[in-house]
Amino acid sequence: MLAIMGAMDEEIELLLADLQDREDLGFPGVTLHRGVLDGVPVLLTRGGIGKVNAALTTAYLLMQGASRVVFTGVAGGVHPDLKVGDIVVSTDCVQHDVDVTALGYDAGTVPGESPSWAADPALRAAAVTAARGVEGVHVVEGRVASGDQFIASASGVARLREAFGAACAEMEGAAVAQVCAKAGVPFVVIRSVSDTADTGANVDYREFMPRVARHAKQVVRGMLAGLPPAP
Numbered sequence: 016m017l018a019i020m021g022a023m024d025e026e027i028e029l030l031l032a033d034l035q036d037r038e039d040l041g042f043p044g045v046t047l048h049r050g051v052l053d054g055v056p057v058l059l060t061r062g063g064i065g066k067v068n069a070a071l072t073t074a075y076l077l078m079q080g081a082s083r084v085v086f087t088g089v090a091g092g093v094h095p096d097l098k099v100g101d102i103v104v105s106t107d108c109v110q111h112d113v114d115v116t117a118l119g120y121d122a123g124t125v126p127g128e129s130p131s132w133a134a135d136p137a138l139r140a141a142a143v144t145a146a147r148g149v150e151g152v153h154v155v156e157g158r159v160a161s162g163d164q165f166i167a168s169a170s171g172v173a174r175l176r177e178a179f180g181a182a183c184a185e186m187e188g189a190a191v192a193q194v195c196a197k198a199g200v201p202f203v204v205i206r207s208v209s210d211t212a213d214t215g216a217n218v219d220y221r222e223f224m225p226r227v228a229r230h231a232k233q234v235v236r237g238m239l240a241g242l243p244p245a246p
C-alpha cells in the first residue's frame with residue numbers, strides 16, 4: 016500500500032478531506048488514516064515535526080503494510096535557483112545535524128549507517144512529472160538535508176550547500192529515508208519551498224507555509240494518477 020506522510024496538519028489536511036472509506040488507526044502519538052484517494056488505497060498521516068516523530072511514524076506505516084512512502088511538505092530552499100513556491104523532489108536525503116566527526120566519521124554520517132539514502136527512481140520520476148504540472152513553479156531534483164533545526168541564517172544555508180550539496184532544508188525526510196532503507200521500502204520526499212532558510216526565513220515561513228503546502232499536495236495528487244505499479 017502507498018503511504019503519504021506530512022509533518023503538519025497543513026501538509027495533509029487537503030488530502031485527508033478527500034480520503035474515501037476513511038478508517039482511523041490509533042498508535043501511541045500518531046493516528047494513521049487508511050482509505051482510498053483518487054481510487055488508490057493509501058495510508059495517510061501527520062507524523063509530527065522532527066526526525067524522531069518521522070522515524071516513529073514511518074515504522075508504524077511499515078507495520079501497517081506500507082510498501083512505498085511519499086513524504087509531502089514544505090522546506091527551506093537552499094539551492095540558489097529556488098524561490099518561495101518552487102518544488103524540490105529528493106534525489107537522496109542526509110542528516111545534516113549528525114556530527115560524529117570527533118571519531119573520524121564524515122559530517123552527517125551515523126556510525127554503521129549509510130551517509131545518505133537514495134530516493135526510488137520510479138517514485139522520483141512520477142513526482143517530477145507531477146510537479147512539472149503545477150503551474151508557475153520551478154522544479155529542482157536534489158538532496159534533501161534533514162535536521163532537528165529550523166535553518167534561518169546565511170551561514171546555515173552556506174554550510175548546507177558546501178558540506179552537503181543540499182537543495183533544501185527540512186526536519187523529517189532523512190529519518191523517513193533511513194527507516195525505509197532498513198525495510199527495503201521505496202520512498203520519495205516532495206517539498207515545496209516556504210522560505211529560503213536565511214535571515215527572515217521565520218517570517219516567510221509563517222506567511223507562505225499554508226499556501227505553498229498546497230503545491231506539494233498537488234504533486235501527490237498528480238502522482239496518484241500516474242503511479243507506476245507497486246514493486
Ligand code: ADE
Pocket residue numbers: 089090091092164165166167184185186209210211212213216220
Ligand atoms: N521547513 C520549512 N522551512 C524550513 C527551514 N528553513 N529549516 C528547516 N525546516 C524547514
